[in-house]
Amino acid sequence: xxxxxxxxxxxxxxxxxxxxxxxxxxxxxxxxxxxxxxxxxxxxxxxxxxxxxxxxxxxxxxxxxxxxxxxxxxxxxxxxxxxxxxxxxxxxxxxxxxxxxxxxxxxxxxxxxxxxxxxxxxxxxxxxxxxxxxxxxxxxxxxxxxxxxxxxxxxxxxxxxxxxxxxxxxxxxxxxxxxxxxxxxxxxxxxxxxxxxxxxxxxxxxxxxxxxxxxxxxxxxxxxxxxxxxxxxxxxxxxxxxxxxxxxxxxxxxxxxxxxxxxxxxxxxxxxxxxxxxxxxxxxxxxxxxxxxxxxxxxxxxxxxxxxxxxxxxxxxxxxxxxxxxxxxxxxxxxx
Amino acid sequence: xxxxxxxxxxxxxxxxxxxxxxxxxxxxxxxxxxxxxxxxxxxxxxxxxxxxxxxxxxxxxxxxxxxxxxxxxxxxxxxxxxxxxxxxxxxxxxxxxxxxxxxxxxxxxxxxxxxxxxxxxxxxxxxxxxxxxxxxxxxxxxxxxxxxxxxxxxxxxxxxxxxxxxxxxxxxxxxxxxxxxxxxxxxxxxxxxxxxxxxxxxxxxxxxxxxxxxxxxxxxxxxxxxxxxxxxxxxxxxxxxxxxxxxxxxxxxxxxxx
Numbered sequence: 001x002x003x004x005x006x007x008x009x010x011x012x013x014x015x016x017x018x019x020x021x022x023x024x025x026x027x028x029x030x031x032x033x034x035x036x037x038x039x040x041x042x043x044x045x046x047x048x049x050x051x052x053x054x055x056x057x058x059x060x061x062x063x064x065x066x067x068x069x070x071x072x073x074x075x076x077x078x079x080x081x082x083x084x085x086x087x088x089x090x091x092x093x094x095x096x097x098x099x100x101x102x103x104x105x106x107x108x109x110x111x112x113x114x115x116x117x118x119x120x121x122x123x124x125x126x127x128x129x130x131x132x133x134x135x136x137x138x139x140x141x142x143x144x145x146x147x148x149x150x151x152x153x154x155x156x157x158x159x160x161x162x163x164x165x166x167x168x169x170x171x172x173x174x175x176x177x178x179x180x181x182x183x184x185x186x187x188x189x190x191x192x193x194x195x196x197x198x199x200x201x202x203x204x205x206x207x208x209x210x211x212x213x214x215x216x217x218x219x220x221x222x223x224x225x226x227x228x229x230x231x232x233x234x235x236x237x238x239x240x241x242x243x244x245x246x247x248x249x250x251x252x253x254x255x256x257x258x259x260x261x262x263x264x265x266x267x268x269x270x271x272x273x274x275x276x277x278x279x280x281x282x283x284x285x286x287x288x289x290x291x292x293x294x295x296x297x298x299x300x301x302x303x304x305x306x307x308x309x310x311x312x313x314x315x316x317x318x319x320x321x322x323x324x325x326x327x328x329x330x331x332x333x334x335x336x
Numbered sequence: 337x338x339x340x341x342x343x344x345x346x347x348x349x350x351x352x353x354x355x356x357x358x359x360x361x362x363x364x365x366x367x368x369x370x371x372x373x374x375x376x377x378x379x380x381x382x383x384x385x386x387x388x389x390x391x392x393x394x395x396x397x398x399x400x401x402x403x404x405x406x407x408x409x410x411x412x413x414x415x416x417x418x419x420x421x422x423x424x425x426x427x428x429x430x431x432x433x434x435x436x437x438x439x440x441x442x443x444x445x446x447x448x449x450x451x452x453x454x455x456x457x458x459x460x461x462x463x464x465x466x467x468x469x470x471x472x473x474x475x476x477x478x479x480x481x482x483x484x485x486x487x488x489x490x491x492x493x494x495x496x497x498x499x500x501x502x503x504x505x506x507x508x509x510x511x512x513x514x515x516x517x518x519x520x521x522x523x524x525x526x527x528x529x530x531x532x533x534x535x536x537x538x539x540x541x542x543x544x545x546x547x548x549x550x551x552x553x554x555x556x557x558x559x560x561x562x563x564x565x566x567x568x569x570x571x572x573x574x575x576x577x578x579x580x581x582x583x584x585x586x587x588x589x590x591x592x593x594x
Contacts, residue, residue, distance in 0.1 A: 030593075067432045070594045089434065097432045101425030107354035119346050120435045148357065164429070 018078070019045040019172050019204035020066060025075035027061050027228075035061040036072065037228035043206060043221075048198045050219030051208040052316065054328065058228040059208035060100055063176045066206070067097045080171045080204075093121070096165030096173040100180065102157055103164075106150040110141050110160050113149060114167055121168035135163040139193065155186035162193065173197065175207045179214060187214075194218055212316040212328060224320055231323040236316060243314040243322060246288030248295060250281040253305035264302035270294055277327055279307075282318075343436040347443020351417070352450065365451065369406040369459045373398065377466065380526060389528055396470070399463030400480055400552040401525035406459060407452040407484040408545055411491030412516045414448055415499030415508040422503055422590075431591065441496055441583045445576075448492040449485040456481040472556035479555035479565055486572045487548040493579035500586035503593070519545045524553075547571055 020043035027036040036058045043049040051059045064070035066077055068088035077084040080094040105113050114132040123131060136145045139159040149157060158178065165173055178194065179187040195218060198205055209215050215222050216236045223233040232239065248271060252261075258276045265274045265283065270291035274283040285291040288311035299306055320328045355361060377395055384394050391397040421427045430440055460477055470476055499508050520526075522539045523546035529537060540546040551568035554560055 064594055069428055069432050069591060071592070092432055092434050095432070097429070099425055099428055099432075101428070103425035103429030105350065105354065105426060106424065107357050108350070112353070116346055116350055117429075117433070120343065120430070120433050122434070 018042045019080060020206055021078045023076045025072045027072045035228055039229055041223045041230055043204060045204050046202045047220045048205040048207060048218055050215035050222035051225050052215040052222050053225035054210055057225040059225055060176055063174050063208060067095055067174055068092055094171045096170035098161045098165040098175045098178055100176045102161050104149050104160055109146050109148055111145040114163060117164045118167045139163045154182055172204045177208055191217055216316050224323055226324045239319045240314040243318055245284055245286040247312050247314055247318050248283050248285050248288050249310045251307040252279045253307045255279050256304045260302055261304055264298045268294055268298050340436045340439050343439030344442035347439055348446040351443060351447035366458060369402055369455050370462055373402045373459055373462055395463055395466045395468040399468045400556060401549055403456045403459050403480055404484050404548045404552060405520050405525055406455045407488035408491055409516055410448055410452055411488035412495055412512045414492035415495035418496050418499035419505050419508055437587050438584050441580055444496055445489040445492055449489050452485040452488040453481055456484055470556040471558040472560055476555040480552035483548050483551050483569055486576055487544055490576035490579045493583045497583035497586040500590045523549050525549050544575055
């Protein structure tokens with residue numbers, strides 16, 4: 001017979017291991033925009049969890065709720081074993097937040113920004129000065145420490161943002177689109193920093209991004225968010241593996257009627273899940289290379305001209321397409 | 337309590353430091369009250385010739401009015417700083433930290449009071465140079481400066497609260513323009529009380545600007561009724577506390593909107 005203990009014990013264990021839990025979060029903004037529509041996920045302590053989705057999917061709203069800035073209309077959330085809605089003051093002591101909008105004081109120097117943030121978190125005197133110096137060094141800002149932030153480059157400012165979120169050695173760090181708007185080189189540098197954070201100090205990180213590559217590279221688990229809901233959750237590799245086989249992408253010479261292209265491919269046994277968007281045709285195949293000749297032949301006999309063909313291992317882009325029915329770039333453009 | 341106080345001081349320091357780094361802002365802030373005193377003093381010079389006007393020189397009469405007006409205007413525009421911090425995400429950063437909400441407002445108000453103090457001293461020194469005489473002496477001047485700073489803080493708190501509710505630069509500008517000058521002229525700042533129209537006198541009784549001007553003039557006069565000055569001080573203190581509380585509450589409204 002199952003006892004109450006048997007039922008409760010696994011739940012208790014799950015809770016202890018989860019640094020962030022969100023359940024059925026619902027949030028509607030004035031004007032009826034439903035930003036969150038029953039969103040939920042859990043993040044194991046000491047891991048990097050990615051929330052991946054196009055602009056307007058609800059990622060930032062989720063972060064605002066979990067960091068106590070905003071309140072949901074319905075649902076529950078826990079961060080570092082505290083109820084976000086009932087114990088916001090305690091939560092604020094244990095979290096570091098790097099918001100999408102920087103939030104640095106542009107008239108103050110890097111050192112002054114970090115010092116004020118440390119003071120607010122209760123650090124004082126020598127301990128504070130040492131922590132500030134340590135962070136300036138670690139994020140490559142030692143030289144610019146006493147310059148006013150208004151003169152920093154985008155990458156420097158972003159590194160300072162992250163340092164600000166770490167002053168008080170938080171248990172959970174929120175990174176909301178940390179590399180949006182940065183040059184590719186700066187972005188790569190920042191990825192290294194973030195990856196290093198994750199491996200040190202046992203920090204739990206929630207990362208939101210609309211860069212598939214970023215989620216793929218940094219997150220050990222991720223949830224794909226679309227229209228205020230989690231559509232699928234898993235490890236990046238697991239999600240890709242689920243798709244089986246390769247992605248065959250065909251660029252058509254001219255936009256072709258959807259029906260004609262699909263009609264041509266329906267008869268082929270070697271490819272499946274074909275979708276057409278404008279001039280771009282995507283399909284899945286167990287073995288891409290051997291499917292290409294028959295695919296091309298089928299298209300040609302249907303009178304569809306082909307510009308190029310690529311065969312690739314599945315990417316998160318494919319995962320996104322599979323679960324939302326839309327290509328990632330397209331969803332991003334649709335966003336308000 | 338000690339956290340609130342120390343956080344208030346951190347925020348005050350932040351605002352003062354940031355102001356000190358904007359030389360143009362300092363120049364305008366310091367020069368503007370000087371212009372007002374010189375300009376109004378020249379334009380309304382003939383006021384002393386009006387039958388029934390008690391003061392011998394208009395500068396004697398005008399200087400406390402300009403001190404109060406300067407504090408009022410500094411307070412009225414204080415919301416612009418909140419808007420800038422909202423737009424930059426600075427407010428959000430502090431709201432998700434243990435920073436005390438009351439301190440976020442208090443820091444701005446203390447900074448405002450300190451700036452008002454400096455502006456008032458400049459106006460008073462200039463008034464003295466122009467030949468103004470204040471029988472109330474240093475104690476009277478101290479009372480004037482204190483009570484004006486309190487008015488500035490009260491209006492500044494309202495302006496901060498409004499900025500958090502409206503969250504738009506245009507709204508704060510429009511509201512400040514709409515309110516500040518009428519508040520100034522619906523008082524005895526520039527004209528002796530019994531020489532202004534009856535209905536303005538009636539309205540002025542409810543105008544904190546008039547409370548401040550009257551108390552300031554009383555403190556600078558020959559036979560000061562300190563009971564009157566203290567009563568007005570009490571009203572303004574109550575107003576400032578209520579406004580600061582409202583402004584702190586406005587964070588909740590802001591958080592509901594994000």
